[in-house]
Amino acid sequence: MPSPRRNAEVRALGALGVSASSSSSPSSPAHGGGGGGRFEFQSLLSSRAPGGEPPAGARLRVSDSPVHRRGSFPLAGAAPAQAPPPPLPEEGRLDLNPSFLAIALRSLLAIDLWLSKKLGVCAGESSSWGSVRPLMKLLEISGHGIPWLLGTLYCLSRSDSWAGREVLMNLLFALLLDLLLVSLLKGLVRRRRPAHNQMDMFVTLSVDKYSFPSGHATRAALVSRFILNHLVLAIPLRVLVVLWAFILGLSRVMLGRHNVTDVACGFFLGYLQYSVVDYCWLSPHNAPVLFVLWSQQ
Numbered sequence: 001m002p003s004p005r006r007n008a009e010v011r012a013l014g015a016l017g018v019s020a021s022s023s024s025s026p027s028s029p030a031h032g033g034g035g036g037g038r039f040e041f042q043s044l045l046s047s048r049a050p051g052g053e054p055p056a057g058a059r060l061r062v063s064d065s066p067v068h069r070r071g072s073f074p075l076a077g078a079a080p081a082q083a084p085p086p087p088l089p090e091e092g093r094l095d096l097n098p099s100f101l102a103i104a105l106r107s108l109l110a111i112d113l114w115l116s117k118k119l120g121v122c123a124g125e126s127s128s129w130g131s132v133r134p135l136m137k138l139l140e141i142s143g144h145g146i147p148w149l150l151g152t153l154y155c156l157s158r159s160d161s162w163a164g165r166e167v168l169m170n171l172l173f174a175l176l177l178d179l180l181l182v183s184l185l186k187g188l189v190r191r192r193r194p195a196h197n198q199m200d201m202f203v204t205l206s207v208d209k210y211s212f213p214s215g216h217a218t219r220a221a222l223v224s225r226f227i228l229n230h231l232v233l234a235i236p237l238r239v240l241v242v243l244w245a246f247i248l249g250l251s252r253v254m255l256g257r258h259n260v261t262d263v264a265c266g267f268f269l270g271y272l273q274y275s276v277v278d279y280c281w282l283s284p285h286n287a288p289v290l291f292v293l294w295s296q297q
């Protein structure tokens with residue numbers, strides 16, 4: 001009997017449109033293209049007995065491709081192959097032993113793309129929720145880096161208390177750290193924005209052609225955590241801050257700017273960034289240079 005684990009792996013790959021062993025087109029990235037290799041799940045399916053006969057658990061046909069037929073085992077009950085197949089040459093063979101983690105990640109990505117497309121209801125004027133698009137774009141500006149940076153600088157210049165200056169200086173540091181980290185990650189990961197996105201965003205940096213992680217989501221999580229921890233607000237206002245962050249994140253997917261994972265990871269990153277800011281909290285004691293402007297007045 002094939003082990004349940006093997007069957008599950010083969011089924012999961014089938015669901016993803018990947019056959020466990022097949023002749024693949026070199027140009028097809030979904031089939032590990034670029035190298036023209038075949039996916040040969042050797043360790044899954046070819047743990048043969050020393051005599052060349054496959055173990056009972058390996059009597060599982062996963063592909064009908066000619067290449068695989070040559071190197072695979074027949075279905076249980078079918079006539080056995082006349083001679084054991086010659087081993088595939090090492091060169092040019094792409095061994096792929098997908099772990100459950102890899103399959104889970106691929107499945108997650110497939111779900112991510114599907115869900116993001118479904119939720120992208122404001123991606124264009126003609127989309128099903130196209131009439132809400134202007135509102136979503138307004139929300140987009142509310143989480144943009146420029147208003148937050150300029151707003152913080154303005155408040156800093158007007159602040160007349162040390163406590164206020166300290167908080168604002170740390171908010172400025174948080175916003176700059178966020179811009180830096182998001183730009184670095186976008187440049188490293190280079191995940192393209194969804195195909196249905198229209199690139200009509202208000203002032204962007206060059207890395208903003210990439211989508212992972214969502215800068216709006218990191219900022220929303222960072223700023224809302226910052227506000228909740230450093231401003232004394234009535235409960236309804238606190239709820240409003242959390243709602244703003246959540247809706248801003250959702251609007252990124254609805255506008256077609258991001259996939260769901262870009263936003264989810266963005267929220268997580270922004271949450272972590274706040275912890276870093278809190279840990280490195282700047283004050284006139286540990287960073288007097290930053291406060292020197294005011295001490296001279």
Ligand SMILES: CC(C)=CCC/C(C)=C/CC/C(C)=C/COP(=O)(O)O
Pocket residue numbers: 144145146149179201202203204205208211213214215216217252257
């Ligand atoms: C000081 C400095 C370099 C300011 C630049 C501010 C700026 C242009 C930020 C870009 C904000 C933006 C468009 C982020 C993209 O957000 P996603 O949610 O689409 O990743």
